[in-house]
Amino acid sequence: MFILASNSPRRKQLLALAGHKFRVLAAEVDERIKPGEEPLAYVLRLAETKARAVLYEAGCEDVILAADTTVVDGEDILGKPADEVEAGSMLRRLRGRTHQVYTALAALRVVDDLLLTDWSCTDVPMRQYSDEEMKAYISTGDPLDKAGAYAIQHAGFDPAENLHGCFANVMGLPLCHLTRTLKKLGITLNVDIAQACMSSLRYECPVHPQVLHGNR
Numbered sequence: 001m002f003i004l005a006s007n008s009p010r011r012k013q014l015l016a017l018a019g020h021k022f023r024v025l026a027a028e029v030d031e032r033i034k035p036g037e038e039p040l041a042y043v044l045r046l047a048e049t050k051a052r053a054v055l056y057e058a059g060c061e062d063v064i065l066a067a068d069t070t071v072v073d074g075e076d077i078l079g080k081p082a083d084e085v086e087a088g089s090m091l092r093r094l095r096g097r098t099h100q101v102y103t104a105l106a107a108l109r110v111v112d113d114l115l116l117t118d119w120s121c122t123d124v125p126m127r128q129y130s131d132e133e134m135k136a137y138i139s140t141g142d143p144l145d146k147a148g149a150y151a152i153q154h155a156g157f158d159p160a161e162n163l164h165g166c167f168a169n170v171m172g173l174p175l176c177h178l179t180r181t182l183k184k185l186g187i188t189l190n191v192d193i194a195q196a197c198m199s200s201l202r203y204e205c206p207v208h209p210q211v212l213h214g215n216r
Helices: 009-016 039-053 084-094 131-139 167-171 175-184 193-201 208-212
Strands: 002-004 022-024 063-073 076-078 098-109 114-125
Touching: 002 009, 009 022, 009 167, 009 193, 039 063, 039 098, 039 114, 063 084, 076 084, 084 131, 098 167, 098 175, 114 167, 114 175, 167 175, 167 193, 175 193, 175 208, 193 208
Parallel strands: 002 022, 002 063
Antiparallel strands: 063 076, 063 098, 098 114
16 A cells, blocks of 8 residues: 655545555654755755655555655755745745746665655746735735745646646645556556546646656
């Protein structure tokens, strides 16, 4: 059985598309950035840390799946805003510009402690949302538990435009990257994961062939 080391509703929604049974064991880890730590190193470290954090609760037949996602603007890693003021500051900073979202995956096979990792990066062009739209979105409370202070799938805000990359990555679980990682563990999913993802997210993904063939 899969164990998802996350209580994220978005990751649970995406993993369910894989058609495989899983249970949730939320990992509680220190997410502070180390001095000088690069974005990719940061998310890879946290994904592995999350996977190992729930190892003691797993069974020998389990495969633990963990992920970490962060928003990067220039040289700065943008975590979750501390309050509405910081959320507004982040959204104003990102408005009308393109930033990057990194997600790292970790798959830990309990029986032999084999750990595999993978990662994805998506350029996210943000639209020129108005101050009024931004304030209305912040008032919902949704930005406060999101890296970069936004959820790309939020229908009421819809912050990005002309995205050309992995949408699921920005949500927190790049399914095609997960599929190719599981394949290395000898696990083949019985669903067309790219089609399931695109149908669920209503997004025509331009990069899934390259990802599934290991070219991206």
